Ligand SMILES: [Zn+2]
């Protein structure tokens with residue numbers, strides 16, 4: 001049987017595949033700095049079927065003798081996503097094949113797939129690699145006590161996931177995470193939000209985590225943040241700076257909410273930017 005075709009890119013020795021986890025359902029009202037009508041029009045102009053749904057991608061990186069997963073989707077948390085495991089199987093990968101999981105951050109739509117329906121580790125043989133600031137933020141009792149009711153659930157969920165992987169968890173504070181893969185702090189979305197840059201044989205790819213949730217809106221309007229951003233102003237500043245860099249340096253990008261096509265370039269058009277997917 002032919003393996004199902006997922007969006008993929010070859011970066012030197014690394015073969016990278018975008019694995020869909022499905023969708024989460026949000027609202028354009030969560031965006032700041034933009035009128036919901038205008039946001040809706042940008043979505044419609046881009047051909048979005050459901051203007052307020054957000055696609056969730058995970059990335060599989062195979063190469064240099066390793067099988068690495070970058071983020072794990074929502075795993076059905078709040079009925080979001082949950083398709084990662086089945087789609088990995090279609091790509092020919094079983095959970096026990098994954099030897100490392102790199103986390104961009106610990107929001108439930110990125111760590112939900114790390115535990116299975118019985119609450120146990122879904123990738124029992126994998127090392128979990130995450131920025132030290134991300135772990136200490138979610139595990140801080142003072143932060144938990146100040147959290148809103150909605151955010152409280154995120155704290156408890158992140159803690160549960162960290163507990164299940166505790167013995168195989170590796171936190172980092174600088175850039176080198178694995179051979180050919182370096183972390184890039186991307187401030188504002190969460191305390192330890194990190195992108196990952198894969199480099200091999202003069203090619204590179206930046207997986208930028210949650211720099212955007214609605215690419216057709218936020219790449220055109222980098223000043224638009226979403227309620228999921230812990231610091232909306234800092235997130236907007238990081239987004240603007242990064243869009244400048246990736247468009248000037250023509251860097252291939254991937255992102256957990258970039259859309260089903262998974263890989264893109266960003267082009268500067270006057271004072272704004274435009275996304276061009278790799279197809
Ligand atoms: Zn997030």
Ligand SMILES: [Zn+2]
Pocket residue numbers: 107109110210256257
């Ligand atoms: Zn997210």
